[in-house]
Amino acid sequence: MNKPQNRVFSGVQPTGNLHLGNYLGAIRNFVGLQDTHECIYCVVDLHAITAWQDPKELAANTREVAAAYIAAGIDPEKHIIFNQSKVSAHAELAWILNCVARVGWLSRMTQFKDKAGKDREAASVGLYDYPVLMAADILVYRATHVPVGEDQKQHLELSRDIAQKFNNDFAVNGGADFFPLPEPLIMGPATRVMSLRDGTKKMSKSDPSNWSRITLKDTADDIAAKIRKAQTDPDPLPETVEGLEGRAGADNLVGIYAALAGIAKAEVLKEFGGKQFGVFKPALAELAVARLSPITGEMKRMMENDQGYIDATLEKGAERARAIADPVYKRVREIVGFI
Incomplete structure (x- = not known):
């Protein structure tokens, strides 16, 4: 054989x-x-x-x-x-x-x-x-x-x-x-994508909080709201990947942005390093909606009609x-x- x-x-x-x-x-x-x-x-x-x-x-x-x-x-x-x-x-x-x-x-x-x-x-x-x-x-x-x-x-x-x-x-x-x-x-x-509510835990279907994950059924408004409320810290984003150490929430969001954009974390920080999450989170939400909405829309169509x-x-x-x-x-x- x-x-x-x-x-x-x-x-x-x-x-x-x-x-x-x-x-x-x-x-x-x-x-x-x-x-x-x-x-x-x-x-x-x-x-x-x-x-x-x-x-x-x-x-x-x-x-x-x-x-x-x-x-x-x-x-x-x-x-x-x-x-x-x-x-x-x-x-x-x-x-x-x-x-x-x-x-x-x-x-x-x-x-x-x-x-x-x-x-x-x-x-x-x-x-x-x-x-x-x-x-x-x-x-x-x-x-x-x-x-x-x-x-x-x-x-x-x-x-x-x-x-x-x-x-x-x-x-x-x-x-x-x-x-x-x-x-x-x-x-x-x-x-390994982590929970939006606790950056030390894996994003999970079984987490009791729906705010911990972005699902493939979420609307654009749902995605934006969940990212806006995602766990972070008061400091601005670091300018190097090493600066993410010990900052689980920040590291998770930067990793998600990098994966959605198809770039390295270092490139994300090159653009957003030194900026507050009030600038970064809306950009992440916009990217997530752009990447996920076509998939969620087609899934919905098939599940309802096909x-x-x-x-x-x-x-x-x-x-x-x-x-x-x-x-x-x-x-x-x-x-x-x-x-």
């Missing part, structure tokens, strides 16, 4: 409230990779149910993520957009990889500790085990590259460990070097995804010894 050279896999959870962090940290990068890689982009609905989801909301959120992919510029004719649950090889390979992965590896995953909180005994087994499903998502396509945020690098390392152990465990039966070890792609000046197109795109994408995944999983079965 020939190995792909530049195959990208990534996904976004359909848990509602897609926000600026999802766009800058993931979706926008997905768009840019289309010219250089073979891209497979998933709506990871199996991952979403590691915490309970209202079924009707899950369906709507799945369509919303797919709409965001398309509205942002991903071409579903050239690349693959689908939802994870339509391709059974993800879950089936995950079980085999569960038997390859070690409990100690999973116990070191910091994301579980963060998401489960103090009452870990009440968390679902799926929440504990989802890094193995993530590994299956990647490996079932033998993907070579995965665009990830800093907080997902640990899970990608786990995927590499699982792939390597599978290759070693089954080397005598044709498994040697079967799975490529996927490489991370961390791109851009704002790979859900049939979204569903057809997901189904067609799933067919193309199965054409890649099923032969890989068939070969895994043979390597493991299933008849």
